[in-house]
Amino acid sequence: MWHLYQFPLCPFSRKVRLLLGEKGIAYELISEYPWEKRPGFRDISQTGQTPAMRNSERDVAIADSNAICEYFEEVEPAKPLLVGSAEVRAETRRLIAWFDGRFYAEVGMPLLAEKMIKRLFYRQPPDASVLRGAMRATTEHMEMLGAALDHHRWLVGNAISMADLAAAAHLSVADYLGGIDWAGHDQVRDWYAALKSRPSFRPLLDERMGALMPPAHYGDVNF
Amino acid sequence: MWHLYQFPLCPFSRKVRLLLGEKGIAYELISEYPWEKRPGFRDISQTGQTPAMRNSERDVAIADSNAICEYFEEVEPAKPLLVGSAEVRAETRRLIAWFDGRFYAEVGMPLLAEKMIKRLFYRQPPDASVLRGAMRATTEHMEMLGAALDHHRWLVGNAISMADLAAAAHLSVADYLGGIDWAGHDQVRDWYAALKSRPSFRPLLDERMGALMPPAHYGDVNF
Numbered sequence: 493m494w495h496l497y498q499f500p501l502c503p504f505s506r507k508v509r510l511l512l513g514e515k516g517i518a519y520e521l522i523s524e525y526p527w528e529k530r531p532g533f534r535d536i537s538q539t540g541q542t543p544a545m546r547n548s549e550r551d552v553a554i555a556d557s558n559a560i561c562e563y564f565e566e567v568e569p570a571k572p573l574l575v576g577s578a579e580v581r582a583e584t585r586r587l588i589a590w591f592d593g594r595f596y597a598e599v600g601m602p603l604l605a606e607k608m609i610k611r612l613f614y615r616q617p618p619d620a621s622v623l624r625g626a627m628r629a630t631t632e633h634m635e636m637l638g639a640a641l642d643h644h645r646w647l648v649g650n651a652i653s654m655a656d657l658a659a660a661a662h663l664s665v666a667d668y669l670g671g672i673d674w675a676g677h678d679q680v681r682d683w684y685a686a687l688k689s690r691p692s693f694r695p696l697l698d699e700r701m702g703a704l705m706p707p708a709h710y711g712d713v714n715f
Numbered sequence: 716m717w718h719l720y721q722f723p724l725c726p727f728s729r730k731v732r733l734l735l736g737e738k739g740i741a742y743e744l745i746s747e748y749p750w751e752k753r754p755g756f757r758d759i760s761q762t763g764q765t766p767a768m769r770n771s772e773r774d775v776a777i778a779d780s781n782a783i784c785e786y787f788e789e790v791e792p793a794k795p796l797l798v799g800s801a802e803v804r805a806e807t808r809r810l811i812a813w814f815d816g817r818f819y820a821e822v823g824m825p826l827l828a829e830k831m832i833k834r835l836f837y838r839q840p841p842d843a844s845v846l847r848g849a850m851r852a853t854t855e856h857m858e859m860l861g862a863a864l865d866h867h868r869w870l871v872g873n874a875i876s877m878a879d880l881a882a883a884a885h886l887s888v889a890d891y892l893g894g895i896d897w898a899g900h901d902q903v904r905d906w907y908a909a910l911k912s913r914p915s916f917r918p919l920l921d922e923r924m925g926a927l928m929p930p931a932h933y934g935d936v937n938f
Binding site for chain 1: 761762775777778779781782783785786789790801802804805806808809812813816817859
């Protein structure tokens, strides 16, 4: 059995969970909060970051969300999530890097720092100027997504891919933290609604991070 | 013909160049300095970051260093650089993410900011405390590399892989900027000397970034 070390609002862990869900791979969750710096976790994830996966029967541990996703794409190719030509797969990986890098730096990380870490652990109010910066950045990303969806149903073509899962994982964390204004982004909303209605997404939408509550529309498929 | 948009001290571009060199793929360099924010570059690289590659005859453009490396691994599999079992390939990708993420954040980026950007563009001296922090971080990375090389000749086994190229690309930029103290790291030094002596590495070692000169040992295979 695979175990996934993660916490509910880790966007990188959510990306892995969506992939495992789409592929129908069984796993159990283990709560891991990187900021607690639990000593034993470094044996599984040398960076101390989530997600990491471990299969104790087979003595395999894998850290880094992309290493995990590429691994399961290789060993469970039956339901492929890297699809199309080599050029389309390159575009898929570029979009994943966009969300893991730029979206996380500009939107996800500031929202997690201000709304999750400060609230739950320091009992401090968020810095309003940082939140405004994250909201401004969100607009650029929503427009980029809208432009990609002008051409086809999913981000890189007419089949769902890892790019959709990565984008939805990061968006879902920002949405939980009240960082997404959906008004005026109908195309992105329709695409995200289609993702939300997939069985792989349901467990994520039902989870809560401690005392932190998402906005009312967060779990709703028709939002 | 492929064109690679890069600048001499971009570690991510160096990783791609080593891969192209190892695979024997022909390409031409185009100088691109991301901090100049040349408008046309956004058409090739939406993030504005190097490296990006373009093949105008085939109307293909690929941005993001990992998307580029995985692409050429797929279309030119004859000289594989993702080798071994799925678990070994996962470890390869984890190490690449380590160097692209952690090493770059802790060592490469501060050195480039303090020693390249400040010196060449602002005519300012570097911040000594930032340089000390980067040097301290380097030690942890050298020890990690040494531990990996205890078990086999290359980072993930007895064949060279993308992990070696990624690590060497990032180390070479830090070494150019005087950020590596090789004393006491003989195993890492031997591994890096073997990489330096490969034909794929030579063009990188001969290049200079403007008026910025590397230390005397930088280009020497027997350093």
